[in-house]
Amino acid sequence: MRNRWHALIAAALCIGGLPQTAGAQAPETHSAQTTAFDRRAGELVDLFNGKIAFADYFAPSFQQAIPEAQFKAMTAGLIAQYGRAIAIEQVISKDGRSGTLQLRFEKGTGSVILDVGADADERVIGLRLTGFQMANDSYDSVAAELAALPGATGFLVAELDGASIRPLAAANTDKQFAVGSTFKLYVLDELAAQIAAGERQWSDVAPLSHPSFSSAGTANWPRNTPVTLQTLANWMISVSDNGATDTLIHLLGRERIEARMRAAGHSDPSRNTPFLTTVEAFALKGNNFADIRPAFIAGDDKAQRKLIEANRGRLVLANVDGVSFIEGPRFIDSLEWFANPNDIARAFIALRARRSTTLMSVLAINNGVGPAASEPWRYLGYKGGSENGVLSMSLLGERKADGKWFVVTTSWNDPKANLDADKMVGLVTRLLALAAK
Structure with missing residues (x-):
């Protein structure tokens, strides 16, 4: 649910991008003097x-x-x-x-x-x-390293030709994984759909109405601070801000986002129905809701929706105990947002098909892998997601060399242990480098 997007600060070492190809041995500097x-x-x-x-x-x-x-x-x-x-x-x-x-x-x-x-x-x-x-990297090498990780992994590297997905390398593409904040792609899609239909505009102002836990952009902001819809989308995607996300979910409508997810071709939409806000998911994972959690997990879509509505007054930020952030994985097989690698590829296809410059710019604010990794790409959009036991990284790119579009998406779940995000980033950027060739 938290998006570990590897922003680099001035005094930090961050392992995980992608370099440009090594070239000449001789240093190139601004002058002949040693600096x-x-x-x-x-x-x-x-x-x-x-x-x-x-x-x-x-x-x-x-x-x-x-x-x-x-x-x-x-x-x-x-x-x-x-x-x-x-x-x-x-x-x-x-x-x-x-x-x-x-x-x-x-x-x-x-x-x-x-x-x-x-x-x-x-x-x-x-x-x-x-x-x-x-050196001498290959899809087979990366696939073997992913398969050797504890828990379960799946990935897809594919060329996108219109609505067609042409896999270059893949594993477990039909398996549903917990994907954390990657679910926010569907919220963005519904926002863009309502704007395209003339119901809203990117410049519309809305109150920041639903603060949430672990919000990178809006933490401690006063409730109902007026912001534009584009600002909410920027925060939701670029820093995975949960307050911005929940505000958009309530504004756009839970059921309409569920319908948009189905229209985008999600293979098992019931896994994300009802479409939980981040506060609802965090709350249900915590000890404060041990009384209703078993019924929610066991219920069908209708029963789950009824339970959410009946407990609307309880499922609020004040009742989130934060236990899922200080312990190991919590119910990642049952209280999460789910997608398989093919679902994520189809979500990117739906987003690109909107031909919205603003939408595409939102996805590209944080490309997830840094400037060196993005050098071979004319465009690179990204959404990631993480929680204890959950890592997901997904990229949509247009290759500079020939203008072809690609998706690179990888998911890693382990219900028994926290995961090594740096290892995941390294593997994903290697896949991206291979797709760039």
């Missing part, structure tokens, strides 16, 4: 191989944001998967302080954004590893 950026970039191989002290390389601001133990755990994981760091390539800086480079390992290449501080010691204030490309 602070050149020097710190040149030390990266030794840093990753443990030959330079953490405190000597990073400024205090970075050390505070990323403790040494956390950094060492990250680098150890990289080396375990990709081998030792061996070289830097494609070093580019316009000001001698900030820039990009490729860090080559024995079995792959990472794309790095590096920022050097202006203090006299010129230590690094920002290091972001935004992506990774495996």
